Amino acid sequence: MEDTICAISTPLGKGAVSIVRLSGNKSLKIMEEVFSSKSLSYNQIQPRFMYFGKFDLGEDATEKCLAVYFKSPFSYTGEDLVEFQIHGGTLLTQKVLSRLLECGARLARAGEFTKRAFENGKISLDMAESIIGEINAENEGELKASLNLAQGKLAKRIKELQSSLAESIAQIEATLDYPEEDFEKSAKEEIFKNITNVDNVLSDFICQAQNAKYITNGINVAIVGAPNVGKSSLLNALIGVDRAIVTDIAGTTRDVLTESVGYKGISLNFIDTAGIRDSEDVVEKIGIEKSKNSISSADVVLFVLDGSRQMQKYDQEIDNLLKNKKNVIKIINKSDLPRVLSSTNDEIVISALKEDNILSLKEKIFTMVIDEDIDFNKDIIISARQIDILKECKLTVQSILASQQQSMDVIAMLIKQLWNGLGKITGESENESIIDLIFSKFCLGK
Incomplete structure (x- = not known):
């Protein structure tokens, strides 16, 4: 340098x-x-x-x-x-x-200032990745998670795990150096108790990391239904502004329209789709095909029905289309009009026009994907690289726990493998090509 x-x-x-x-x-x-x-x-x-x-x-x-x-x-x-x-x-x-x-x-070069900070011991690799997260954050949750990781809490916990593994390795070395002392059995018990604790910590990390996709990318929510059931009105109510054109003319929405709004620190990405029906209009047919693609890629689907009429042909076709789709919320819209369509406890009854029950709908979307409220003060890992490393380490832990009948040499080798695996998160044992790839994501002046 x-x-x-x-x-x-x-x-x-x-x-x-x-x-x-x-x-x-x-x-x-x-x-x-x-x-x-x-x-x-x-x-x-x-x-x-x-x-x-x-x-x-x-x-x-x-x-x-x-x-x-x-x-x-x-x-x-x-x-x-x-x-x-x-x-x-x-x-x-x-x-x-x-x-x-x-x-x-x-x-x-891109990211070279931060790379030098890493090489000079000013930050760990996970802290460098958190800086990328801060710069690229597009919602409150992603920013909070990145700021938390930037404080070095994750690196500290990883080093604590590595320190406990080093103690286990030292215990194994002692049993190998002094076999006549015959304390291998008690040492094994202590070592595997420690490995079980490491396993629990990794499980907690991975559980928190399941939310990483949604923290980073948001929850993709497709709004589908037949023409004129109020999909565009629902989009406008969900985002709080008149973004989609609303008319009584069937087929007004001919393309996919995407808008995002924050909820509990997560971006809800709403996709207003073209009404699904038979159409001879070339442009509308393309829009309908895009609607079907949006259904397959969405995390949650809002199936909108018009509560002022009975289910019709296109409603039934869409219902059949969604039969094997997870995370579908049926919505009976137009509660401000006389009700014709009956509802059960499975549907949410709303009025997009009057914005009735919209907050309850957002909560339903959130809890359908996120098991519980996210605690952004915890070490939530949002780097895909770090998540992959944790999963690899988890597999190594399982191998160690299954090796209790193996020799101490084999157990020591596996624990050293785990120690090195954890070091990839902080950069202590990561190879140069991966490090270069991480810092290439920064801008020139960072």
């Missing part, structure tokens, strides 16, 4: 402020070449102190600028690091970056 790297850390475009970063052992030297301030003497520079001065753009041009120096190891990357804050603007920001390159810095 001898190179000094630089990058723009804020989005390009017009704005109040742009930030350009430098990191590496030449950062202070480059800062001295391009930045001057009446209040700054470089042989007495104060770290983490904001200086106001001028940035030398070259060709006798300067830019008013704020600059701050972070001395190694007390910086984001663990290296000497400098940040320049200048007026926002694409051309001006590019000129500042070009000047730093002229002075010997290299353009940073």
Whole structure:
């Protein structure tokens, strides 16, 4: 890591402020070449102190600028690091970056600042992934889960598990080194008690991780039904705005329309589909086909019926279409009109027009997918990579628990395999190609 790297850390475009970063052992030297301030003497520079001065753009041009120096190891990357804050603007920001390159810095690769933080021991690999989660978070739940993981709680718990495994390995080594002491039986009991505890912790992690898909992507909810049963009115009621066109004309919705709304920290992604019926209209037929595809990919399907009339041909066809589909909620709409269609306890009766019972419907959708309210203060793992590793570790634990009749050598080998597997989460035993892949997901200035 001898190179000094630089990058723009804020989005390009017009704005109040742009930030350009430098990191590496030449950062202070480059800062001295391009930045001057009446209040700054470089042989007495104060770290983490904001200086106001001028940035030398070259060709006798300067830019008013704020600059701050972070001395190694007390910086984001663990290296000497400098940040320049200048007026926002694409051309001006590019000129500042070009000047730093002229002075010997290299353009940073995607995620290289955070990768250096990892390599210098400032953060663990799971904390780096949580930063990606913070940046990409699109709902309250995903942000809370990422912020929680960014505090290093997961890394701490993983290291506690590894420490307990190391103690078990030490016990095995003792029985092998001193066989005459004959304490293998008692050692085995203690070791397998510890492995059972590790198994319980991993099970808890994996159980929490089952919600990761929904925290990250939200719950996909398809709204289906025959034409004119009130699907678009229901979408508008669910999201709280008039997003879909509502008319009495059958076939008004000809394409799939998707809108999201937050509920208990999770995004509910509602998909308003074209009314399913026989149609000769080419465009409407395409929309109907998309409706059927939405049913197959949805986590929950809302089957909307018109309560002011009996079930008709298309209602029955849709009902048959959904017979083998899990997580279907039957909705009897138009409760504001005289009721004709009878209901049972299985249906939810609503008025999309009056927005009656909409909150109960959202709760039903949520509980149908999420077994219980998510506690975002727990270590909820939202990285698919981490979840896969935990599942691999769980299999290794099962192998250990099934090896009680094996020799201590075999048990020790399996426990070491488990220790290394857990280390992949924090990055202690992960290979370079996986690490590079993780950091490539960051932007250049991060």
